[in-house]
Amino acid sequence: MDFHYASQIIKESASSCLLCSGKNCAAACKNGVDAAKIMRSLRFENYCGAYSLAKKNTSCLTCDSRECEKSCLKGKITRPIPIQETISALLSLQENSAELKDGIVNESYDEVFLDTLFCGVRCENPFFLSSSVVASNYEMIAKAFDEGWAGVAFKTIGMFVPEEVSPRFATLQKEDDSFVGFKNIEQISDHTLEENLDFIRRLKSDYPTKVIIASIMGRNEREWEKLATLVQEAGADIIECNFSCPHMATHGLGSDVGQNPELVASYVKAARRSTTIPILAKMTPNIGNMELPAIAAVNAGADGLAAINTIKSILNVDLDSFVSQPQVGNYTSVGGYSGKAVKPIALRFIHDMRKCVETKAIPISGMGGIETWRDAAEFISLGCGTIQVTTSVMQYGYGIIHDMIDGIKRYLTKYGYNSIQQIVGKALPKIVPTDFLDRSSKQFPKFIREKCVGCGRCITSCYDGGHQALDLGKNGKPVLNKNCVGCQLCVLVCPAQAIIPGTRTSILNKK
Secondary structure, eight states, rough: OOGHHHHHHHHHHHHHOOOOOOOOHHHHHTTTTOHHHHHHHHHHHOOOHHHHHHHHGGGGGOSSSSSHHHHHGGGGGGOOOOOHHHHHOOOOOOOSSTTTTOOOOSSOOOOOOOOOOOOOOESSSSSEESSGGOOHHHHHHHHHHHHOOOOOEEEEEOSSOOOOSSSSEEEETTTTEEEEEEEEOOOOOOOHHHHHHHHHHHHHHHHHTEEEEEEEESSSHHHHHHHHHHHHHHHHHHEEEEEOOOOOTTTSSSSSTOHHHHHHHHHHHHHHOOOOSSSSEEEOOOSTTHHHHHHHHHHTTTEEEEOOOOEEEOOOOOTTTTOBBBBBBBBBOOEEEEEEGGGGHHHHHHHHHHHHTTTTTTTTTEEEEOOOOHHHHHHHHHSSEEEEEEEHHHHHHTTTHHHHHHHHHHHHHHHHHOOOGGTTTTTGGHHHHHSSSSOEEEEEEEEEEGGGOOOHHHHHHHHHSSOOOOETTTTTTEOOOOOOOOOOOHHHHHHTOEEEEEEEEEEEGGO
16 A cells, blocks of 8 residues: 555545445444444544554454455445454554544543533533434434534424425436435424424423423514413523524514614514513524624523524536426525535534624524534534534434544644633634735745646646646656745645645745
């Protein structure tokens, strides 16, 4: 194996793995190597956890039978995952490599605590299911609690049961990734109010230490008051006012409210009049300035904020029928966009509310594109006290919580933190206005010649989309010229990771 490409082998295998529920590869191994768990950890960016598992049993490296690969269901589609090669590549990594640098491998993390106090409510960790189909009945949520989720934002409850359409989901695809973005046109809970209240009662009775956030949506002040009363009586710990669903069939609900600070204030006040438990206002991203309705919600009595809900979207137009997806009969509608693709937008809105004077001290439950422990840590570093997840659970199931907890604990231990609270808001001082950025130096690219395969991707991108700063050398590899401005486009497009950021250099003396 060429160990220069260990990380590529690992990432390609992890992204191709089907993450089968049956875990055939692990069951087939006669030496007890849990390949399924290793691959899952790699998929969710818990490289240190995967490395630790692989180190405990290295028999995979000398195995000739490869029963795990013979049992791999990916082989029925294209070819089996090269499990032995992947584990070999994983074990070849140095413990200070880019993949392993953000966590510990061998040390104990027993003294790291993930419990947090959010709006005065104790949570065993910051990981919650967000208000959606993944949190819509007793059996589902009980299973999630058993797996280790600290709490749930129960699927939005109303005084009415909506009529749903079929199908109601669609995805944005890119190359081999079928879940770059996710669109849904599903409305609030399709259970009756009585059924939903019973679910909450039973969950609180059976899981008293878990946190239940009851998401509610009323059509007028009277309904907001009544719903707030009923969910508190049923046992909810926190109320989340849904001011942000972008595709309700009836106007005057969801994001129609969230874009109107006056309505937000009116409905928060209505809920506040009839409950004593904390209230979160769930914000819509379908607005230019989220701070305005957020301030209105806080001034009206909201104890915290939740952001972001899904983004209004249209995607995947079929060029035969000219119908977008999901196609309901011969039509579709504007729906809510979520998934990994919206994470940068969510982080921006979190940042804006954290920098706003009126909302900077208000607790925020963050969501939008969170799939891994690293995503979660990024939201927390921008000031979120808890995070909420949906799309990743829809793809991979509740079990992703294990790598979220394991990965973030390994990270905290590596950097000397013993509490999740110590990284809340740590990234905020690093985000500054553009006129504050250093313009007196440049960071030029550095070329790792032995890793370059001579594909020319960097040259093409630099010439057609950059500053024509790369020439083709005699050996078929790129050579930097004086046109380079340090934009780093070449670093981003290199498929072999043969270009990395170099040392920052002052340019003052060159003028």
